[in-house]
Amino acid sequence: MDVALPALIRGAEVFRLENGVVGSQRADILVEGGRIAGIGPDLPAPDGAAIVEGRGRLAMPGLINAHFHSPGNLMRGAVAGLPLEVFMLYEVPPLAAVGDQKRLAYLRTMLGAIEMVKTGVTAVMDDAFHVPIATAEGVDAICEAYRDIGMRARVAIDQPNVVEYAKYPFLEEILPADIKRRMDEAPRQSDAELLDLYAHLIGACDGAADGRIGAALSCSAPQRVTKPYLHALAGLADKHALPFNMHILETKLQRVFGEEKYGRSLVRYAADEGALGRHAVVIHGVWIDDAEMRLIADAGATIAHNPVCNLRLGSGVAPFRAWRDAGCHVCIGTDEIIADDRANIWDAIKAAGLVHTLADADWHTWPTAPEVLEVALAGGARALGWSEIGALRVGAAADIVLVDMETTAFTPLNDLGRQLVYAENGSSVRDVMVAGSWILRDGRLTTVDERALLAEIRDLSRAFGPQREAANAAARELEPYYREMVLRAHGRDVGMRRRLD
Ligand SMILES: [Zn+2]
Known part of the structure; x- marks a missing residue:
């Protein structure tokens, strides 16, 4: 992308979220050097500034997708409703032998990025797994796609390295x-190989594209990697102050597994191994108890809430109010396209506003629209470790979304916060700026050729079909054994309910 010129957005309704209240004020926004230089009425335009008419538009902070796996991007609609442990057989086939080519990894990442940018997401945490093994080429392809489209991304290497049956x-x-x-014979990478890849990711990608691309750490889940590797990742998270992604207690089966293997929950295991620090992003946290929530809150870690994925895989309803009461930081993600079928954060925001009504008859415990937006914006910025995003204020990054306020979602305008959470679905997003550069204008991407990319993705996906079919056949062979395991785990009383059964 070119160096961003100064820009002046004239007369937009500028989104505000203060003290639990959502509102807006009509104002101009001045953008210089990739940052917001001024917000106020009748700002003078500097020489050479591009002036954009903001009347009839809501200017809001770029949205943040705080949990995502781009490698699932080609599998929209590919899998029926399945519990996580069976679903993963199709998502990351444990007996897969063939890896992805670089161009496919690039295009696959681009597909999700296109969907996100067009619906107003300007920053994503991509917890990218690689099947069967991670390579520097595959990591680079993912970073290059985000760089080229112009959005912000933190990219992690989510690579389990213990034998499949030891994770369950x-x-x-x-x-x-x-x-x-x-x-036993399936390819697995050593701690040293994976740490070399992290050295490459942190060295080559962290801070690339003027800081838009950043590294993140991931162990996938604490039980999916060796202890020395878990310790090394926690050390890197502290050393470089990078988010450390870990899926914890997404399902009831994982709670049973913690009891069986470690004699304690996986939250306590992660804490005892030194992995639960302030950079930790605990993904899901559905089957955790009150004491474990306090442990997460005391650590200063963040919980990534993915309510659509939790419904798609039948994992359960997360204890949102209990998390918040315990003082946990929370952010919102879509999780992956195979477990959501869209990379549209508006869906996840709406689901977060809906599903917790089932947890308690006392409606005073239900999330309010401003609370959901605060979690999505401020919580997302915190999880990604980028304090300059998530709010429109002078000095913040100029990551700005212009939303058409003359669509059905906002006609008539009764309550901005509630209409953003419950009525808007991303289709009113018209323009998107990241770091002061417009990457979407009037609904069209300015940085990449969307039609050509989608055509190439359709072509390459056809070639990918036989490989997919072989992986599915291997998954089908394993499914009966995994079903027996899942049903056995669900038969156990773990002292909490997160599902209706
Ligand atoms: Zn995930």
Whole structure:
């Protein structure tokens, strides 16, 4: 992208969220050097400034998708409703032998990025896994796609490195010997190989594209990696002050697994191993108890809430109010396209505003629209470790979304906060600026050729079909054993309910 010229957005309704109240004020926004230089009425335009008419538009902070896995981007609608542990057989086939080519990884990332930018997401945490193994080429392809479209992204390498059956309860006993042998032989990367890749990611990508691209850490989940690797990742998170992604207690089965393998919950295991620090992003946290929430709050960690994914996979309703009462920081993500079918953060925001009404008959405990927006914006900025995003104020990054206020979602305008959470679905987003550069104008991407990219993705996906079919066949072979495991785990009383059964 070119160096951003000064820009003046004239007479927009500028979004404000203060003390739990959403509002707006008509004002100009002056953008210089990629940052917001002024907000107020009748600002003078500096020489050479591009002037954009903001009348009839809401100027709001760029939205943040705080949990996402781009490698699932080609699998929209590919899998029926399945519980996580069975779903993952299709998502990350444990016996897969063939990896992705660089161009496919680039295009796949671009597909999700296009959807996000067009719906107003300007920053994403991409917890990217690689099947069967991670490579520097694959990591670079992901970073390049975000760089080229012009959005902000933190990219992690989400690569488990223990044998498949060691990540689950009961499986070692349930699986036949020949399948266990094939799992033993499936490719896995050593701690040293993965740490070399992290050295590459942090060295080559962190801070790239004028700081728009950043690194993040990921262990996938504490039980999916070796202890020395978990310790090393926690050390890197502290050393470089980078977000450390970990899926924890997304499902009831994972609670049973913690009891079986470690004699305690996976939150306590992560804390005891030194992984639960202030940079930790605890993804899901559905099946956690009050004491574990306090542990997360005391650590200063953030919980990434993905309510659409939790419904799609039947994981349960997260204890949102209890998290907040315990003092946990919370952010919102879509999770991946295979477990949401869209990369549209508005869906997740609306679901967060809806699903917690089921948890308590006392409506005073239900999330309010301003609370959901605060979690999505301020919580997202905190999770990504970028304090300059998530709000429109002087000195903040000029990541600005212009929303058409003359659409059905806002006609008539009764309550801006509630209409953003419950009525808007991203289709009113017209213009998107990141770091002072317009990357979407009047609904069209300015940085990449969307039609050509989508055509190439359709072509390459056809070639990808046979590989996918082989992976699905391998998943189908494993599914009966995983079903037995899941149902056995669900038969146990773990002292809490997160589902209706
Ligand atoms: Zn996830």
